[in-house]
Amino acid sequence: MTEKRLARGELNYPGIGSTEDGPPPKGFPCLVTQAYLGEGLATYRRVAQGILTWELQRRSGLKVRTESDVVVPGARVVSGFGVGPFRITL
Numbered sequence: 815m816t817e818k819r820l821a822r823g824e825l826n827y828p829g830i831g832s833t834e835d836g837p838p839p840k841g842f843p844c845l846v847t848q849a850y851l852g853e854g855l856a857t858y859r860r861v862a863q864g865i866l867t868w869e870l871q872r873r874s875g876l877k878v879r880t881e882s883d884v885v886v887p888g889a890r891v892v893s894g895f896g897v898g899p900f901r902i903t904l
Contacts, residue, residue: 838844851861864870866885868878871893882889 851857871878876893878893880891
């Protein structure tokens with residue numbers, strides 16, 4: 815059941831949406847970090863462009879394979895950490 819839900823892209827933890835204003839469910843750790851990127855329209859555009867072209871994922875160390883060079887609804891994306899065949903896909 816869980817594998818089918820994951821394959822459909824569904825979330826797999828109880829209380830979906832509860833982490834928006836509270837802690838994660840017991841047994842589901844949550845990592846939140848913040849970084850100051852700057853301010854102003856130029857910074858906003860640079861960051862938005864980086865997100866929409868998969869640069870955010872690549873610069874975080876992920877290998878990204880996708881059907882589209884830019885983020886579009888419905889595009890399949892496979893990303894993962896590792897080297898060569900020793901890769902964990904997400």
